[in-house]
């Protein structure tokens with residue numbers, strides 16, 4: 406099922422360069438938060454993430470967090486990183502991603518999704534025609550439903 410396949414796979418977000426994003430035609434990056442930028446639910450960004458964000462910004466590419474998590478989780482985290490954000494993004498549905506694209510006036514086709522989950526980030530990114538970068542989750546899941554999804558994902562990855 407091609408909608409469940411990313412175009413690019415990386416171990417960690419820090420391995421993705423501005424050149425990689427530009428080569429993919431991305432003007433805007435739609436960033437997942439949990440297990441992509443930090444451990445699930447953590448307000449502490451993964452080591453190197455703030456510097457990575459600065460590097461990408463310097464290259465002229467815009468960044469926005471699109472998370473399915475709540476405002477109380479995402480707002481302080483995004484503010485700490487100096488990024489705009491969409492919370493309760495309802496991924497894989499297009500509405501959160503599309504809202505983020507509208508904030509920047511960028512077409513979804515000129516955006517890249519970076520995230521760690523096939524059934525939210527990859528499926529949602531393919532749905533809107535974005536370039537999809539799948540990363541390995543930074544840490545173990547604590548949420549029961551995500552644990553179940555991970556078991557299924559193992560057969561697809």
Ligand SMILES: [Mg+2]
Nearest residue numbers: 437439440521
């Ligand atoms: Mg995630």
